[in-house]
Amino acid sequence: MPVLTQDRNTPRLAGDMREGDVAADALIHAGAIVVRGADGFLREGQEGAGLVGVGCAQERVDNRGGVDGDKQLSYRSGIYRYANSAGGDEITSADIGQKAYLVDDQTVAKTNGTGARSPAGFVDGLDADGVWVRFDEALINIS
Secondary structure, three states, rough: OOOOOOOOOOOOOOOOOEEEEEOOOOOOOOOOOEEEEOOEEEEEEEOOOEEEEEEEOOOOOOOOOOOOOOEEEEOOEEEEEEEEOHHHHOOOOHHOEEEEOOOOOOOEEEOOOOOOOOOEEEEEEEEEEEEEEEEHHHHHOOO
């Protein structure tokens, strides 16, 4: 493409609201952790390799029986509270700033489970009700 020779009205995406294509046979509940698979499609948070946390589902989308991309999902990046794992995988205040790993669509853990779990995001804090997870897909992918 040639260089500009006049002013350009460049579109801008502002804020933390995103939308993406949902994977085949996925059921994502509002409020669930949303992940992107290596194929680029969105799924509910789950244990498995090749996934990355992208945010919190803003609606319920049922693509069971559908094919990849039949439905779209609105989700938000940002910081959200989810359930903490237990035992050796329980996240503590010493883990703030470290990665949190996916257990399911509402639970995160301290470790990757010997490679069985993908990163959800970063531990931003914790309280008696759970772990505050910062979802930033770009940052997870470069770290």
